[in-house]
Amino acid sequence: GESVGLHLPTLSVQEGDNSIINCAYSNSASDYFIWYKQESGKGPQFIIDIRSNMDKRQGQRVTVLLNKTVKHLSLQIAATQPGDSAVYFCAVTMNSGGYQKVTFGTGTKLQVIP
Amino acid sequence: EAQVTQNPRYLITVTGKKLTVTCSQNMNHEYMSWYRQDPGLGLRQIYYSMNVEVTDKGDVPEGYKVSRKEKRNFPLILESPSPNQTSLYFCASRKTDTQYFGPGTRLTVL
Numbered sequence: 203g204e205s206v207g208l209h210l211p212t213l214s215v216q217e218g219d220n221s222i223i224n225c226a227y228s229n230s231a232s233d234y235f236i237w238y239k240q241e242s243g244k245g246p247q248f249i250i251d252i253r254s255n256m257d258k259r260q261g262q263r264v265t266v267l268l269n270k271t272v273k274h275l276s277l278q279i280a281a282t283q284p285g286d287s288a289v290y291f292c293a294v295t296m297n298s299g300g301y302q303k304v305t306f307g308t309g310t311k312l313q314v315i316p
Numbered sequence: 317e318a319q320v321t322q323n324p325r326y327l328i329t330v331t332g333k334k335l336t337v338t339c340s341q342n343m344n345h346e347y348m349s350w351y352r353q354d355p356g357l358g359l360r361q362i363y364y365s366m367n368v369e370v371t372d373k374g375d376v377p378e379g380y381k382v383s384r385k386e387k388r389n390f391p392l393i394l395e396s397p398s399p400n401q402t403s404l405y406f407c408a409s410r411k412t413d414t415q416y417f418g419p420g421t422r423l424t425v426l
Contacts, residue, residue, distance in 0.1 A: 206358060234413055245320075245406050245417035246359070291358065295413070302413070306358035 204229040206294050206307040214313045221279040223310045225292035230273065234295035234302075237266060237277045240309070241288045249277070249290075279312075287314045318343045320418035322407050328424045329397055337392045337421050339407030347410045348390040349374065350382065352403040353420075359406065365390055397425040 205228045215221045227235075233254040238246035252259045252266045252275070259266050265278040279286055291309035295302050320341045329335055341348065349364035351374075361374030365384040379401055381393040390409075394401060402425045408415040 236414065243420075245408075245419045248414050248416070251414065293359075293415075304361070304415075306360075308356060308358045 204232060204294055204296055204303065204305040206292060206305050210310050211308075212311045212313060214315055215282045216315050217284060218281055221277075221282045221286070221312055223277045223279075223290045223312065225275050225277075225294075225307050227273050227275070227292075227294045227305070229294075229296055230270070232273075232294045232296040235266070235268060235275050236293040236295070237264075238291055238293060239286075239288045240291070246291070282312075282314050284314045284316060287312055318416070320407055320409055320416055322405075322418040322421050324421060325419065326422050328426065330426050331398055332396050335394050335397060335423075337394075337405060337407075337423070339390045339392065339418060340388050341390075341407075341409040341416070342388065343409060343411065343416065344387065345409035345411045345416075346387065348384070349408050349415070350380070350390070350392045351406045351408065352376065353406060354403050362392070362405075397423075399425050401425050 236251040237249045239249050240246045250261045250264050250266050252268050257268050263280045268275045289309040289311045291307045293304050293306050295304050323338045346367045350362040351359040353359050360376045362380050363382040365371045371382050405421045407418040
């Protein structure tokens with residue numbers, strides 16, 4: 203199976219600073235990783251993804267880093283804004299018997315201090 | 317607009333009273349699933365469906381039923397709700413790898 207953890211429950215960041223949110227997984231067979239943003243009262247929203255054949259992927263103000271050696275991935279948000287305040291969690295996918303098994307982390311609540 | 321919708325968004329009910337939470341997607345996705353989200357736990361999959369008339373249990377299926385009679389709809393049925401089913405429920409759909417989630421249904425079972 204797979205377990206996903208090592209989220210900090212809460213991260214407080216000054217507006218304009220960079221944020222780094224971390225996630226660890228246990229199964230080296232996991233091959234697809236997604237970061238989601240969940241605002242209060244809303245469903246999770248896709249931010250960025252990365253496959254196991256890459257170690258870095260960049261989007262608009264966001265970067266995901268994947269370290270397969272230590273089974274760790276991180277989400278970096280540049281120039282954090284108040285609108286970035288939300289819970290962020292990773293989803294780790296592994297093929298299991300022809301079916302994609304997805305395991306979700308518990309999430310880190312990002313609080314942006316104006 | 318591509319979206320997943322759920323109804324109702326909020327529901328308070330009593331133990332044993334059957335209820336259905338509807339889910340609909342307009343993206344023609346084959347794969348749909350239901351999750352519950354509880355404090356301190358990640359999203360846990362209840363049931364999923366690979367296509368019409370094809371459903372299977374996820375990690376926490378006990379006390380739930382689903383049906384998939386048409387591609388766009390995937391209702392979640394609680395035949396006899398109990399207080400431990402008080403939770404925040406999300407429906408999701410996907411075509412390839414990325415799941416799109418509905419806005420959630422907050423269910424309280426008294």
